Amino acid sequence: LPPRRIVTLTTDFGLVDTFVGRMKGVALGICPDVEIVDLTHEVPAHDVEAAGYLLWTAYTAFPPGTIHVAVVDPGVGTERKGLAVRTEHHVFIAPDNGLLTRVLEEEPPGAVHFLEATHYFRGEPSATFHGRDIFAPVAAWIARGTDLAHLGPEATEWVRLPRRPLDLAPGRPSPVRVLHVDRFGNATLDVARNILEPALARSAGRLSVQTLAGPVSELRRTYGDGSGPGPFLLFNSSGHLEVALREGRAADALGLEPGLDVLLILEA
Amino acid sequence: LPPRRIVTLTTDFGLVDTFVGRMKGVALGICPDVEIVDLTHEVPAHDVEAAGYLLWTAYTAFPPGTIHVAVVDPGVGTERKGLAVRTEHHVFIAPDNGLLTRVLEEEPPGAVHFLEATHYFRGEPSATFHGRDIFAPVAAWIARGTDLAHLGPEATEWVRLPRRPLDLAPGRPSPVRVLHVDRFGNATLDVARNILEPALARSAGRLSVQTLAGPVSELRRTYGDGSGPGPFLLFNSSGHLEVALREGRAADALGLEPGLDVLLILEA
Amino acid sequence: LPPRRIVTLTTDFGLVDTFVGRMKGVALGICPDVEIVDLTHEVPAHDVEAAGYLLWTAYTAFPPGTIHVAVVDPGVGTERKGLAVRTEHHVFIAPDNGLLTRVLEEEPPGAVHFLEATHYFRGEPSATFHGRDIFAPVAAWIARGTDLAHLGPEATEWVRLPRRPLDLAPGRPSPVRVLHVDRFGNATLDVARNILEPALARSAGRLSVQTLAGPVSELRRTYGDGSGPGPFLLFNSSGHLEVALREGRAADALGLEPGLDVLLILEA
Numbered sequence: 001l002p003p004r005r006i007v008t009l010t011t012d013f014g015l016v017d018t019f020v021g022r023m024k025g026v027a028l029g030i031c032p033d034v035e036i037v038d039l040t041h042e043v044p045a046h047d048v049e050a051a052g053y054l055l056w057t058a059y060t061a062f063p064p065g066t067i068h069v070a071v072v073d074p075g076v077g078t079e080r081k082g083l084a085v086r087t088e089h090h091v092f093i094a095p096d097n098g099l100l101t102r103v104l105e106e107e108p109p110g111a112v113h114f115l116e117a118t119h120y121f122r123g124e125p126s127a128t129f130h131g132r133d134i135f136a137p138v139a140a141w142i143a144r145g146t147d148l149a150h151l152g153p154e155a156t157e158w159v160r161l162p163r164r165p166l167d168l169a170p171g172r173p174s175p176v177r178v179l180h181v182d183r184f185g186n187a188t189l190d191v192a193r194n195i196l197e198p199a200l201a202r203s204a205g206r207l208s209v210q211t212l213a214g215p216v217s218e219l220r221r222t223y224g225d226g227s228g229p230g231p232f233l234l235f236n237s238s239g240h241l242e243v244a245l246r247e248g249r250a251a252d253a254l255g256l257e258p259g260l261d262v263l264l265i266l267e268a
Numbered sequence: 269l270p271p272r273r274i275v276t277l278t279t280d281f282g283l284v285d286t287f288v289g290r291m292k293g294v295a296l297g298i299c300p301d302v303e304i305v306d307l308t309h310e311v312p313a314h315d316v317e318a319a320g321y322l323l324w325t326a327y328t329a330f331p332p333g334t335i336h337v338a339v340v341d342p343g344v345g346t347e348r349k350g351l352a353v354r355t356e357h358h359v360f361i362a363p364d365n366g367l368l369t370r371v372l373e374e375e376p377p378g379a380v381h382f383l384e385a386t387h388y389f390r391g392e393p394s395a396t397f398h399g400r401d402i403f404a405p406v407a408a409w410i411a412r413g414t415d416l417a418h419l420g421p422e423a424t425e426w427v428r429l430p431r432r433p434l435d436l437a438p439g440r441p442s443p444v445r446v447l448h449v450d451r452f453g454n455a456t457l458d459v460a461r462n463i464l465e466p467a468l469a470r471s472a473g474r475l476s477v478q479t480l481a482g483p484v485s486e487l488r489r490t491y492g493d494g495s496g497p498g499p500f501l502l503f504n505s506s507g508h509l510e511v512a513l514r515e516g517r518a519a520d521a522l523g524l525e526p527g528l529d530v531l532l533i534l535e536a
Numbered sequence: 537l538p539p540r541r542i543v544t545l546t547t548d549f550g551l552v553d554t555f556v557g558r559m560k561g562v563a564l565g566i567c568p569d570v571e572i573v574d575l576t577h578e579v580p581a582h583d584v585e586a587a588g589y590l591l592w593t594a595y596t597a598f599p600p601g602t603i604h605v606a607v608v609d610p611g612v613g614t615e616r617k618g619l620a621v622r623t624e625h626h627v628f629i630a631p632d633n634g635l636l637t638r639v640l641e642e643e644p645p646g647a648v649h650f651l652e653a654t655h656y657f658r659g660e661p662s663a664t665f666h667g668r669d670i671f672a673p674v675a676a677w678i679a680r681g682t683d684l685a686h687l688g689p690e691a692t693e694w695v696r697l698p699r700r701p702l703d704l705a706p707g708r709p710s711p712v713r714v715l716h717v718d719r720f721g722n723a724t725l726d727v728a729r730n731i732l733e734p735a736l737a738r739s740a741g742r743l744s745v746q747t748l749a750g751p752v753s754e755l756r757r758t759y760g761d762g763s764g765p766g767p768f769l770l771f772n773s774s775g776h777l778e779v780a781l782r783e784g785r786a787a788d789a790l791g792l793e794p795g796l797d798v799l800l801i802l803e804a
Contacts, residue, residue, distance in 0.1 A: 015306075017448075029331035041551070045452055061561035063564065223664060224612060236664055237662045237664045247582055285718045296571065344760060
């Protein structure tokens with residue numbers, strides 16, 4: 001492990017309030033040489049699934065030993081538990097509300113522990129801000145070397161968000177969800193390259209995404225390719241299929257929003 | 269003191285321009301191992317009182333020895349002075365415009381100095397950006413170990429913002445200001461738990477907040493409690509009374525904005 | 537050079553997605569003790585010239601040896617090259633699309649290299665995110681001590697954005713572009729103090745900026761000066777002429793937007 005452990009933060013706290021700064025203050029008080037990196041604090045409020053997707057896009061960019069804290073927590077102060085998970089390369093800390101579903105499908109958990117040992121918390125935790133009172137201090141103690149086994153009992157079950165299976169068969173439309181609309185208006189679809197490319201190879205090879213505003217079927221390699229003015233498809237930097245528009249906002253042009261479905265069609 | 273001193277920043281500079289980055293560059297040039305943490309840069313433009321409130325919500329999350337720089341400074345370049353204040357646990361640096369009023373009510377000042385020793389400034393300070401030219405370099409010199417006494421003469425008077433006293437008597441409505449609306453639409457009221465709870469204990473124990481959109485009187489423990497759809501009250505993570513709405517925006521639903529008054533009623 | 541090298545980031549990636557966090561993760565994986573500072577991630581999408589202006593406002597606030605990474609990159613994945621430039625005090629890394637034009641006019645390049653040595657990249661670079669795959673890792677390798685000469689062949693030509701010469705003669709209106717509107721609504725004009733002040737001294741000394749909403753001709757020293765309610769001019773903290781309004785938004789009041797022209801008139 002590197003001498004300075006990295007802690008990443010993913011929340012829906014925004015940057016207008018001081019929630020994020022307070023988490024950092026608590027962590028630095030416990031582990032002064034921790035390196036804290038913001039992934040995003042603009043997860044839509046209370047959207048646990050979006051938080052899981054955004055964390056998933058970013059965690060593999062970090063070196064082994066990184067501790068990822070994600071707090072989107074509509075159930076704060078209720079009976080929901082907290083989790084610390086060690087995988088082969090990373091540590092993840094989050095409320096047990098399904099946030100880690102997508103990450104743990106890709107990076108199987110080694111050890112999973114509930115956060116119950118209150119002496120790793122900040123005093124008497126508030127009922128409203130476990131980011132400051134539980135998740136940040138626990139991350140800082142792990143950065144200082146605390147083993148996950150000290151944090152609480154091993155968990156054998158935890159909350160998983162349901163995932164709709166993707167069934168790609170030529171000629172039959174498959175519903176696919178819009179996962180995210182990025183800063184440039186690109187709409188990310190819940191279809192990974194490593195699933196879609198083999199299916200494309202087995203079909204006649206043409207692909208179409210049907211939106212309420214019409215079909216999009218041209219697959220390009222990058223945003224600057226080609227000259228046509230209309231929307232097109234590409235695989236983005238996380239390996240997901242994306243609807244884009246050259247120097248424009250595809251999501252606005254086509255009425256795409258996170259949570260909406262489009263239809264994916266492999267032509268027969 | 270820890271080997272790496274922490275400097276926090278609270279400003280109304282936003283994150284679209286490079287004002288904040290320039291403050292950090294100047295500080296790192298003077299004290300390369302300083303750890304800089306953003307509290308918020310989204311204080312409403314020129315709102316000195318909001319800056320003081322937001323700084324107050326966050327400073328106690330930081331370890332002793334932290335240096336807090338707050339710059340909301342409509343009087344930049346005029347005769348207003350700059351202050352450096354040492355309290356028992358922290359150092360605060362700000363324009364002398366009342367920004368520190370709330371913090372210094374809670375954490376009494378040990379030494380207060382005006383910022384006059386120009387050799388701790390950045391060259392010839394501009395008339396428009398003392399964040400970069402005075403406050404950031406002074407913070408970095410303090411982080412390097414400069415004593416406050418070297419920064420300028422001791423101050424015996426400084427600007428304080430007026431505070432309306434809260435007079436809680438059962439049956440008589442007390443006007444209370446909306447201090448802040450957070451990212452989730454929760455409206456924070458200028459009533460602290462340690463004032464209100466004793467008053468509640470002395471009264472019949474029921475509390476009501478009267479807004480233009482109607483009364484709110486249910487006091488819950490956390491955001492996820494209960495099942496009713498309407499707005500409710502709770503004490504937030506800073507210990508202030510807050511109007512909230514489960515997975516909704518109470519401020520929007522009730523027309524609450526910072527600076528507006530509501531009426532607080534302890535039932536007789 | 538200081539023991540911890542500083543890397544600044546200027547992009548149009550915003551803070552809603554995880555693009556910036558991923559760049560930081562990659563850089564910290566290569567050079568764990570690098571100090572990363574955000575200048576801004578809110579450059580208008582695809583606006584290469586605005587990125588160059590915003591970087592220019594900030595780079596001189598940083599100590600010698602700082603590595604500045606700027607990524608506004610509508611041509612990502614196409615034939616456009618990447619650049620690393622060493623000047624007397626700084627290193628700049630950006631796509632070769634003219635972004636560095638303004639900086640390199642002020643701080644002449646010593647060595648300029650194209651980024652071609654793929655072993656300094658992150659695996660096989662994607663076609664859509666060279667910030668993560670090329671620019672961040674190259675910056676981290678330079679922070680670790682890699683000489684620019686190892687990154688690729690020396691460049692003798694690179695893309696420069698055209699600049700309209702400013703011809704100031706008394707009595708003759710000169711078109712001047714609005715460079716930027718800052719967080720406070722101040723409109724920055726593409727006229728530097730060191731050009732304008734000598735011209736003012738040679739003329740009758742009165743200056744006027746003609747906007748579609750009328751002329752602005754009062755030159756003040758700072759935002760808090762004077763008492764008039766109307767818009768006024770001042771030189772901002774970067775030394776550019778700016779149209780401001782006391783505790784108001786001059787750009788909104790006068791209909792000024794980046795890219796629009798106003799007329800600058802030195803009275804005869």
